[in-house]
Amino acid sequence: MERLIVAGFGGQGVLSLGQMIAYASMFENKNVTWLPSYGPEMRGGTANCSVVVDEAPIASPIIATPDTLIAMNKPSLDKFIASVKKGGLVLVNSSLISDKVNRDDVKTIYVNANEIAHKIGNDKASNLVVLGAYIKHSGLFTKDEMLKTIEKVFAAKAKFIESNKAAFLAGYEL
Amino acid sequence: MAEKKLMKGNEAIAEAAIRGGCRFYAGYPITPQNEIPEYMSWRLNEVGGHFVQAESEVAAINMVYGAAGAGGRAMTSSSSPGISLKQEGISYICGAELPCVIVNMVRSGPGLGGIQPCQGDYFQAVKGGGHGDYRMLVVAPNSVQECVDIMYDAWDKAEKYRLPVMILGDGMLGQIMEAVELPPMKDPATFPKKPWATTGEGTGENRRIINSLYIVPDELEAMNHKLQKVYDEMAKNEAKAEEYLLDDAEIVLTAYGTVGRIVKSSVDMLREKGIKAGLIRPITVYPFPKDAFKKVGEMKSVKEIVTVELSMGQYIEDVKLYTECKKPVKFYGRSGGNIMAPEDVVDFVLKEVK
Structure with missing residues (x-):
């Protein structure tokens, strides 16, 4: 079972x-x-979602101790870092978070997602850069499975497929 | 295999409603159920149905009253404060013996309260939020797939008994996304005829009147008995519960809707600690699955029951009633829109239950 919390600013x-x-x-x-968290969230406010993936049917969708935290901004890291399971994985968007993670019992990956997204000419795809790094380090899915997913999800917006794949791969190959 | 789609609970409810024959929706926006009217606003048009964003909740439920009286498969949806406003209409619909479907994606209260998930509308839903002697079929799904399955057959049941079916969810259920299998579109031509509906078809055998006014006490009493017979029949046929690891359980956790899911994880965690925990989750909260709960009350292995709910303690009253107070019942709840994690329930059991 994989229990993941993704958190950041609305709009990221x-x-x-x-x-x-x-x-x-x-x-x-x-x-x-x-x-998802829902309610008064807006662009610039905080947003997060809890994702549970399992072979077996999933009971609780509520996560108290995530296996993985993806923190896209500083308030999100501060809010959730203590809850991450011992031995868990933490992905930090180091473009917006200058602090180092103050725990040595989790594996931390720093991704300067905004700079990488900017470099490949897709400023909005910092999330996909982090997704690439997450998939690489978690092994939850293979690279090809994720590329196929990107193609299917963006099928209706075909012009974004290549740049989104590029962002994903940039994160994956870090 | 049926087509599989990743959908929010709210969207899945709307799509399953249409596949189950719904062709009329009236509602007024309120968080956390807005995806239902949003989805209906474009989707109903595709199948030749009608969508109305009403001027108020009161207007919406009365439009449903009218559409149901004319024989249509009609629904409305809202969240707690909006459902309070609909109560008069719900009572009238019950008095006029009309089938319809009402969705309540419960938020926190009282008053305007908040917009986060809650289960504080239990009494309103199962004990009668409107006036008069009436009952509805109230179902509390715990997953997006269960939302689909229940909505798909909701009008079949509503029409069988000629009463409203209420889906009692919460904000969590409305917002969560899961992969679902969608059943095929039902063909309206196969729906049973409604010899009572005011369809304007011309002269029939009987004059058709949709009304809930009975001025003569004997006539109304006869009507009350007629309705009660229907409610008794419904209670006999429709009560439903899920049981999990109950057979040897010493501590029985019980919860409905999404909380039933959270608690299922708590049961697994307690079992890992060597504690014989089990779960009983009512799927229908009215009719209450009395027999299943009576059995739990009578089970020799059971030492204690814990009800878990997102309220200050409403569901616990039915648990005590239908286990006939044969076992001690403890209460663990969160409110205000806060949600317990499975671990919180485990901690409560370890601390409070012997």
């Missing part, structure tokens, strides 16, 4: 990052729940 694509995992799970015949 944290909900859609979680949804990419949800779609990949469905395409690969795994069970998945995707539960």
Whole structure:
């Protein structure tokens, strides 16, 4: 079972990052729940989602101790870092978070997602850069499974497929 | 295999409604159920149905009253404060013996409260939020797939008994996304005829009147008995519960809807600690699955029952009633829109239950 929390500012694509995992799970015949925070969130406010992936049917969609935390901004890291399971994985968007993670019992990956997204000419795809790094380090899905997922999810917006794949691969190959 | 789609609970409810024959929706926006009217606003048009964003919740439920009286498969949806406003209409619909479907994606209260998930509308839903002697079929799904399955057959049941079916969810259920299998579109031509509906078809055998006014006490009493017979029949046929690891359970956790799911994880965690925990989750909260709960009350292995709910303690009253107070019942709840994690329930059991 993988229990993932993705958190950041509204507008950073944290909900859609979680949804990419949800779609990949469905395409690969795994069970998945995707539960967003909702309400007064807006661009610039905080948003997060909880994603559970499992071979078996999923009971609780509520996550108290995530296996993985993806923190896209500083308030999100501060809010969730203590809850991450011992031995868990933490992905930090180091473009916006200058602090180092103050725990030595988790594996931490720093991704300067905004700079990488900017370099490949797709400023909005910092979430996909982090997704690439997450998939690389978690092994939750293969590279090809995720590329296939990106193609299917963006099928209706075909012009974004290549740049989104590029962002994903840039994160994956870090 | 049926087509599989990743959908929010709210969207899945709307799509399953249409596949189950719904062709009329009236509602007024409120968080956390807005995806239902949003989806209906474009989707109903595709199948030749009608969508109305009403001027108020009161208007919406009365439009459903009218559409149901004319024989249509009609629904409305809202969240707690909006459902309060609909109560008069719900009572009238019950008095007029009309089938329809009402969705309540419960938020926190009282008053305007908040917009986060809650289960504080239990009493309103199962004990009668409107006036008069009436009952509805109230179903509390715990997953997006269960939302689909229940909505798909909701009008079949509503029409069988000629009463409203209420889906009692919460904000969590409305917002969560899961992969679902969608059943095929039902063909309206196969729906049973409604010899009572005011269809304007011309002269029939009987004059058709949709009304809930009975001025003569004997006539109304006869009507009350007629309705009660229907409610008794419904209670006999429709009560449903899920049981999980109950057979040897010493501590029985019980919860409905999404909380039933959270608690299922708690049961697994307790079992890992060597504690014989089990779960009973009512799927229908009215009719309450009395027999299943009576059995739990009578089970020799069971030492204690814990109800878990997102309220200050409403569901616990039915648990005590239908286990006939044969076992001690403890209460663990969160409110205000806060949600317990499975671990919180485990901690409560370890601390409070012997």
